[in-house]
């Protein structure tokens with residue numbers, strides 16, 4: 001499949017590349033160190049239209065352009081992968097509302113998300129576990145008159161306390177197992193909704209993650225996005241989130257490759273010879289380059305799939321290979337930098353820490369592989385290890 005970018009996508013790539021080089025790269029190390037959310041930078045990204053790439057013009061966006069979104073993610077991630085994750089998670093909420101919401105919900109929430117006036121956050125993971133959330137999810141939303149009463153705790157939620165609109169997964173039907181999980185839109189400031197501990201993560205540190213706590217939080221019935229949300233959300237995670245993670249991974253790997261290439265050309269180690277003259281370094285550069293090129297091709301192929309395509313393999317693969325490749329490429333970059341690469345004075349250690357997060361976020365990479373293999377084998381998409389866990393209290 002030949003994946004030729006449109007003129008608009010080429011322009012988008014250049015614009016985001018220039019912005020990332022000028023505005024994000026200079027602050028990337030500092031926001032990694034402090035773990036602070038860069039409000040100014042995120043506002044500028046929104047003004048450039050990056051938060052509206054998956055939203056149609058009718059709701060204030062410029063899309064939906066999935067491939068354009070992946071291109072933008074690679075460019076942002078090459079400067080700061082944490083910022084790219086923040087953009088992905090917010091866009092995932094917008095895209096879910098676009099796909100599953102009714103007209104009122106779209107009109108109410110999409111313009112703010114598309115303009116970046118409000119960030120979105122997707123809350124699935126709980127202290128009881130994230131990898132097997134369809135089986136382990138404990139949060140409940142009980143219908144009471146005109147509202148749902150939401151109770152539960154979520155953890156590791158990207159855009160944590162920075163978001164304004166939360167897509168929260170909770171059980172609305174305790175008898176239906178995974179199919180009884182629904183998605184509720186919860187606005188910041190709703191009584192009974194508060195924030196818990198902020199995480200000190202190894203990498204992706206400016207993607208601020210924290211706990212969300214819901215205590216008898218009343219959510220209007222009108223803000224139920226979808227009952228039995230697991231299948232449509234699973235499809236969205238597969239076709240959008242997986243290649244998007246691959247795009248972020250490609251950005252990290254590309255940045256690591258560029259850093260390594262620049263370094264080995266100027267680092268003189270013996271008798272006036274630079275590292276670039278050594279065979280093993282050249283092999284490393286070739287491997288890194290191959291991984292970056294292959295990763296980008298996979299992501300672009302996934303981004304070019306027509307809407308409604310039922311074969312999810314390219315999208316799932318784009319969430320596996322590039323993420324593992326980024327870890328390997330960052331590791332190789334770290335190696336050619338020698339011990340300098342092991343210090344925070346140089347970028348490869350940040351790339352390595354950031355890449356490490358990409359094989360965990362959304363679904364650990366083992367689960368992504370199991371899901372893909374089970375589809376190929378004609379097995380049900382997911383099965384709880386060791387049989388079904390006990391139902392939540394009250395079931």
Ligand SMILES: Cc1cc2nc3c(=O)[nH]c(=O)nc-3n(C[C@H](O)[C@H](O)[C@H](O)COP(=O)(O)OP(=O)(O)OC[C@H]3O[C@@H](n4cnc5c(N)ncnc54)[C@H](O)[C@@H]3O)c2cc1C
Nearest residue numbers: 122123124125129130131156157158204357360361362364
């Ligand atoms: C940077 C970052 C941002 C995140 N942002 C969000 C967010 O915005 N929203 C959100 O909901 N979550 C978010 N998460 C959480 C993430 O989705 C979960 O951490 C992930 O799903 C794993 O859940 P867990 O940590 O509870 O691991 P567990 O479920 O405890 O699993 C631990 C490990 O056990 C193994 N394992 C578990 N189950 C199986 C199985 N069935 N088969 C094989 N191996 C298995 C895997 O190696 C897994 O990594 C984020 C995580 C990170 C790192």
